Amino acid sequence: MPNTNEQTRLHFLSGNFEEKIRILKKTFQHSGDFEYREFMVNETKSVLFFIKTRIDEGKLNDFIIGNLLGTPGKQDYIKSLSTLETGDLTLITDSIIAGSIAFLDENSSQIKLFAVGQPPLRSISEPSSESIITGAHDGFVESLDTNIYLLRSHLNDRKLALQYHKIGTKSETKIAIVYISDIVNKEKVEEINKRITSIKVDTIISPGSIVEAIEDDSFSIFPQLIDTERPDKVRSAILEGRIVLLIDGSPMAIILPVTFFSFFQSPDDYNSRWIPATFIRILRYLACLIAIILPSFYIAVIGFHYEVVPDELAITMKNSIIGIPFPPLIEAMLMEITIELIREAGVRLPKPIGQTIGIVGGLVIGDAVVKAGLISNVLVIVVAVTAVASFVLPSFEMTATIRMLRFPLMFMASMFGFIGISFGLSMMLMNLCRLESLGVPYLSPVAPFNWQDLKDTIIRLPMWMYKMRPIYLKPQKERQTEDLRGWKHKHGK
Template sequence: MRNFRSLKINKNRKHNNNTDQSIQQPLSFVNKFEETQDFREWNIQVNDQKIRIFYLESVVSKEKFYELVFVPLSNLKGEHIEEFLISLNGQETKNEEEIINSLLKGSFAVCLPESQKIYLASFPKELERTIQEPVNEVVVRGSHDGFIENLQTNIFLIRNRIESPDLTVRYMNIGTKSKTKISLLYLKGIANEEIVKEIERRLSFIKADMIISPGYIEEFIEDNSFSIFPQILNTERPDRVMANLTEGRIILMAEGSPTALIMPVTFVTFYQSPDDYNSRWIPATFIRVLRFVSFIIAITLPGIYIAINAFHLEVIPHELVIPLKNSVEGIPYPPLLEAFMMELTIELIREAGIRLPRPIGQTIGIVGGLVIGDAVVNAGLISNIMIVVVAVTAVSSFVVPSNEMSTTVRLLRFPLMILASIMGFVGLMFGIIFILIALCRLESFGVPYFAPFAPFRLNELKDAFIRIPLWMMNKRPVSSGAIDLLRQKDSRGWKKHEE
């Protein structure tokens, strides 16, 4: 340990006369880190040759470097130093930008003053959390592992499921300051190379200083950032990524984030869940139909109630007219204001439940809903029926497997409520037609967003509102952008042999 010392790089280092002049040769990349106090230097002597080693102590593993490099290097003869560094996958370079980027990512710069060579040896710190199931994508049946914040670990989880050389990984760095490492994954021969090139082209135009997570990237590359509908599906589940890869879609992942982006997608994709394929097709179809029904309920039920209460009492049975009138009698606010007050209250409770610690958040959600609902009814501010409508609407909006689409559903009901209060059922229909037009016009990387309904593709309905048995899904959906549509051949051939 006598030769092992750590020195802070500062402006006065050049005035140290006790150090060999060859060691004090100026290195241009050192000046870039002159003001940061986590930049360090090791000076060691191997026989007659003095070596300088630079690193950032906040991103490197000094223990590994000392054990695998420093101690063996101290026992080497001078003529074997370069061979030893090469054996550790050390790369020689003179590119200042490459040296700086490597230091920022956990490398040591080993400088040999006599030969004027610099080698980069990578020993980054490894801090990973345990692989566990994502809390926002829980399934009943299926795998229970999820992505973490390490990109290489996430790619391993995918390769562990798809053991094929066709699984292609492409790396890029985006963000002029953050230099965030991202990767594109797709299956060669199945995914459309034109879509891959288009995604890479859009990524190349990102000139932002900081790209922290895929959520930042999403807004830069999606077709229409002003649309309320999400055009990229995100997930933290490796099994969901694997399923979409095999359908011909492209995956984008970033270092430091457990979220993967799936492209291109359609409206139907957001209502599909891994549970649909882990269960038998009849119950899976029932659950999927229930999700689509919940979408209709979530965006239209408050508007329907407002329209009936304000314009169309004749559409309800005579037996319900009197209870409805008794319920709203004495309420000082019109139905629209009633609905807005309760919907905003539900959103406030939901947001508070997310921000608070989990045990307290669950308590706030349950107790807050019960207490507030009972209090406003007893105070005569809100009718009983409105409480029921808002509760059913809230539950329906959370049935969606995707959080982004769930947020979209919650937002869509507000303009429909306003239209229903102005023109009744006519205004409500105008709003629904406008939503359908927006869905039909939207695209995701050149793929029609509302497929297989617009354009209508009968063959793809087998995995849209319903899910037929897996052995009947012999072709991939065209809306996935795949170039190889054949998924499987006759998978029930054993049945024919029995006959």
């Protein structure tokens, strides 16, 4: 027996002019911005249905005046609009919600749909969260069509493939799966399609909901997908053989599969010469190590291992903690939590005030707690260096992970010293070794080891050496370029 929606659909298909009007009005009875206009066209009753907040008013007026009412000079305006004729009630309602005008007259059993949706409201600008020094300065916006336009403007490839899905029985959020059909591993495309189509929810609140639904291990602290607003970063990922998800209503593109080393790469690495780019990338890995272990190293030295530092430094550190009422763990925890509070306050407040809070708050609190004898001055330096190091990473997801990882290490260091730090780092490494991103080992190409892919991990070799795509992605076309410096061979150099 057909359900209520199916009965309504069948009734709509077989209904007369007045019945179709009644069904459409009932469908949108709860939408205050739904409107309909009845008028006569050549002595024929006609009606328009649309959602006022989703259409371009100028196109609506031109359509009505120039075509239906026969204004001279505008008879062919309708030819410039995307037109569809259908009797499917579901398609009609979805199209009206998306920004189309539905036209019905009493002599036709079908409804014509005209796409007159509003253009995107936000202009294209550089993402504030992923600023770079050199390279393209455009970024994705909240319109899926605009984002695809931006991507195609960066990548003119006839093999660029798009697959669309709708997720959410209520929101019907539109998602585009983007890849290059003759490069990507087909098994990866099938896998991501399977994961997306298996999502059964009534609405998608944010892209994070999709990320948590499709990532391999939601209980791992390490991110397994990359979010980005940069079309140039997406283009590079697609050309390597990765898959990108674009979500309507979100400026974030989701790149997968990725590895641990992907989070340390920035578009600036490829817009500058390889030697300074390699130096900066190594600096990022060093900053990551500092952000994770420096506070726990301080706790371990103060509590267990004075012998590992020079005598002069040991005396300075001992003098700095004389009179401090808290053990090293509590002392470090108080400062780290204070820094996190200042950082979060700076993000939530308006930009000019947020910068002031970060600078003034850090200086005032740091100076006050040292003068009050609550915190040692050496710890203030340690916490400040740790905070600066955590900002060096180009990926916000990995930065958030690094900020959280130092807290369990601080507890381990307070109980077991360097042995506790070693144990904590070993647990992290084991977690990294077992992780996968869409079936790709998270530590590729280090584990499993592949020397050919090391050219773009910890170091960044010259671009003319990038002749092969990453082997761990198993692309259909392994070769990326024949020879970037062919001129040298032609001249016998």
